[in-house]
Amino acid sequence: MRLMSHSNVVAVASSPFAVCLQVFETVGRSTIEPVISGVSGTIFAYGVTSSGKTHTMMGTAADPGLVPRAIQALFEHIGQATDRVFTVTMSMMEIYCEMLNDLLDPTKMNLDVQERELPNGRGAVLQVKHLTEGKVASAAAALALIQQGQDNRKVGATAYNDQSSRSHTLCRFLVESAPAAAVGSSGSSSSSSAVTRTSAWLTLVD
Numbered sequence: 001m002r003l004m005s006h007s008n009v010v011a012v013a014s015s016p017f018a019v020c021l022q023v024f025e026t027v028g029r030s031t032i033e034p035v036i037s038g039v040s041g042t043i044f045a046y047g048v049t050s051s052g053k054t055h056t057m058m059g060t061a062a063d064p065g066l067v068p069r070a071i072q073a074l075f076e077h078i079g080q081a082t083d084r085v086f087t088v089t090m091s092m093m094e095i096y097c098e099m100l101n102d103l104l105d106p107t108k109m110n111l112d113v114q115e116r117e118l119p120n121g122r123g124a125v126l127q128v129k130h131l132t133e134g135k136v137a138s139a140a141a142a143l144a145l146i147q148q149g150q151d152n153r154k155v156g157a158t159a160y161n162d163q164s165s166r167s168h169t170l171c172r173f174l175v176e177s178a179p180a181a182a183v184g185s186s187g188s189s190s191s192s193s194a195v196t197r198t199s200a201w202l203t204l205v206d
Contacts, residue, residue: 020059024069031202032073035175036081038198043070044205057169057206058150067171067204068143074173074202075139085183089174090142091133092149096167103149103169104132133174146171173202 031041043066045053059065064072078086092103093111102108112129136142153167176199 020056020063020065020069023056024066028066028070029073032070032077035074035173035200035202036077036086036177038177038200040201040203042201042203042205044203054206057204067146067206068139070202070204071142071146071173072139074175075142078175081177083180084177085180086175086177087135088137088142089133089135089176090145091128091131091172092145092169093128093131093172094153094167094169100128100131101167102130102132103152104134104145106152108132142173169206171204175200175202 028043031043035041043057045057045066047053055065057065057067059068074088078088094101094103099110100113102111108130111131114127114129115124116127117124134145136145149169149171153169176197178197
């Protein structure tokens with residue numbers, strides 16, 4: 001099993017002795033920190049069936065995987081930032097049989113992808129139409145939605161695993177921030193062009 005973080009591919013030892021904390025410290029923490037500054041990051045686990053992708057990303061109660069550790073680290077960084085105000089919006093989807101399904105609302109299946117132009121000629125982004133997105137104010141709130149999504153995920157038996165994940169899961173977090181001085185008591189930020197705002201995506205793929 002391999003993990004891809006940023007533009008680097010990192011081979012990870014998948015023996016029973018490679019605990020999730022070691023994997024997170026190897027590839028996870030360095031991906032989280034730049035997101036706070038507005039640099040998007042992705043952690044992508046891939047490999048053959050039963051190579052440990054879901055275990056590495058989700059882990060167990062005793063040894064949480066990269067997803068819960070990344071979420072915890074993200075909100076720890078946000079809590080330590082006294083000069084900026086952050087908002088975090090998350091979504092969770094699966095790719096199953098070449099279809100995109102919303103894991104936070106299982107009635108939304110086979111969703112369409114469209115390209116959306118960014119303002120000021122800054123290129124374009126891909127957007128999943130009608131995908132459920134929600135603001136989360138804490139790691140606990142995000143992890144509760146992750147568990148909800150996991151419960152809706154497609155699983156099935158294989159020759160190696162009777163509860164094998166039959167889909168790829170994408171957990172996406174849009175992390176936006178503005179200087180605290182520019183945010184009013186209502187939580188809305190000033191529209192002044194002098195205000196330095198940042199936005200970045202953290203994407204976790206199993």
